[in-house]
Amino acid sequence: SLVFLGSHDSFSFYIDEASPVGPEQPETVQNFVSVFGTVAKKLMRKWLATQTMNFTSQLGAGIRYFDLRISTKPRDPDNELYFAHGLFSAKVKEGLEEINAFLTEHPKEVVFLDFNHFYGMQKCHHEKLVQMLKDTYGNKMCPAIFAHEVSLQYLWEKEHQVLVFYHSPVAVEVAFLWPGQMMPAPWANTTDTEKLIQFLQASITERRKKGSFFISQVVLTPKASTVVKGVASGLRETITERALPAMMEWVRTQKAGESGVNIITADFVELGDFISTVIKLNYSLDEGEDDTT
8 A cells, every 4th residue: 555645735836816715715704805905815825825836846746646626716707617725726627737748748657636625516517527527637537446456557557547536426427536435534623733643643543444545634724813823924834834843753653554644645745855755655565565556
């Protein structure tokens, strides 16, 4: 069981300060932006952009799991689909094509696309997204089967490079959509590093009972009071960098394999030696162990 590296809110690099506030934001945030306008959006970006690398850079650095949240824009005549995290981000079509270009150049690479939140989407929007995935990836997508049957060898033989997880009942009707419950991502929802690490450890213990893929989110979540205190500095300086040594220590002590970690996601994946540390966990696999994903 290999360990893969993922980015939390993968598309937040592309946040557009000129766009309206996303539909998932609470009314207090909507009001804050309506009063303070562009200044408020600049501050929001500091707290919402959890990645500083664009898609191609993330792929080049070794990121293989992408955490994707999709939204329509209110009163959009084109009915376009966007990546969303607080503010709207890039068009979905452009992002999917960016990933496809990388996969075409690197035929042995495999990515996990986890569509886990949908905002303002009707049946027609889901149909549009499914068609977009078909048009972009075609046979590169691996049909949903049992997780333990998916090894790199299997994917290479079938020339599959994309596993799409889709957290909506739509997934049941489409062969290449893996149901969302096959990619559980328990969320600690804390600013306390110690609590986060306890939560991650407990989640790993539970992992193999599920017989699915599994995400460990090495992510601290700011509270409103944290945002106010560090309003100008943002998420990276206020939380992530301060907690990095303890989070890195936890990652270093993990093991690959059936009862170990599977996919590890983080904010600002380029900080410290996070990427190389996660990738190195795969070296601990015994030579004889199967390379199931």
